[in-house]
Amino acid sequence: MNDKKVSFVMNNCEKYLPVIADDDDDTSHLLNAESEASSRPLHTLRSSRASMLALLTIFFASCVISSLCGLIVGRRYPSDSGAIHHVSKWSPVVDGVPMSFHIEQFNGTFVHENIYRQDASPEVDAAWDGLGVRFRNIIVPAKDAHRVGFRPQDHMQLNSKYGGGYPAFIEGFHQLHCLNLLRQGLWYNYDYYHSQGDLAWGDPEDVQRWHVSHCLDFLRQHLMCTIDIGVFASVWVNKTEPKPFVDFNTRHTCRDFNAVRKWAREHQAPENPPADWILPPTPGDGVRVLDLAP
Numbered sequence: 001m002n003d004k005k006v007s008f009v010m011n012n013c014e015k016y017l018p019v020i021a022d023d024d025d026d027t028s029h030l031l032n033a034e035s036e037a038s039s040r041p042l043h044t045l046r047s048s049r050a051s052m053l054a055l056l057t058i059f060f061a062s063c064v065i066s067s068l069c070g071l072i073v074g075r076r077y078p079s080d081s082g083a084i085h086h087v088s089k090w091s092p093v094v095d096g097v098p099m100s101f102h103i104e105q106f107n108g109t110f111v112h113e114n115i116y117r118q119d120a121s122p123e124v125d126a127a128w129d130g131l132g133v134r135f136r137n138i139i140v141p142a143k144d145a146h147r148v149g150f151r152p153q154d155h156m157q158l159n160s161k162y163g164g165g166y167p168a169f170i171e172g173f174h175q176l177h178c179l180n181l182l183r184q185g186l187w188y189n190y191d192y193y194h195s196q197g198d199l200a201w202g203d204p205e206d207v208q209r210w211h212v213s214h215c216l217d218f219l220r221q222h223l224m225c226t227i228d229i230g231v232f233a234s235v236w237v238n239k240t241e242p243k244p245f246v247d248f249n250t251r252h253t254c255r256d257f258n259a260v261r262k263w264a265r266e267h268q269a270p271e272n273p274p275a276d277w278i279l280p281p282t283p284g285d286g287v288r289v290l291d292l293a294p
Helices: 002-038 042-076 080-087 092-096 122-130 142-148 171-184 190-196 205-225 257-266
Strands: 101-105 138-140 166-168 233-237 243-247 251-255
Touching: 092 257, 122 171, 138 142, 142 166, 171 205, 171 257, 251 257
Parallel strands: none
Antiparallel strands: 101 251, 138 166, 233 243
């Protein structure tokens, strides 16, 4: 009985010997691998570390260069809201109207007159008025006066009982007013407006001259300041005897005029302000009073 048990155990042990032998081989293989790794030359390990350090250095350098490129490109090609600061000084309009730009097709036709070019009439005047040429002042808060160069010793202010601040015109609408005045002074419109004696045309003739020449020169300066660097091509006209003629119908990058006009209309000073709306200068208040208009 004992011999049978011994024989059974031995026979079953033989079944598992290959498995035990495989485990020993694997263990031996792992030990050998660790031994090989520990026995690598020192210069090989240092080389691997140097390669890893070089890769990390290149990665971080790439990140820095990419950030710098983004910063440079961002400054050179700013967003619409950022671009406005390159072409305009600060204005309440900047805070009140999100600045955006769009492509506008100019109507530069030479012979087909739109409403703004037609002879003087109530309809033409209404079209020009619709552009905002008669908008009233907006109010620049006293806290923002330094941002536009307004000074209490030099510029008119509102009575503090009405909130104070500085009455101011938006320059773009003054420029449109000037262009409209030049239109009214054209030889074929002059008699119409002079006979009405309305607004500027009711002033003495020397004042009319100063007004018109002021507008002319103000527009000259503005056009020079914002010189348009677009270009005109020419087309052929007259099929019988073709001749070149400049094509003035060009595309331009424009601000959103309608948004600015809407904001200006909504922020006008009252049409009929109270009698003490303006704070007049008084002796000893330090306000300068000029001998002549600047």
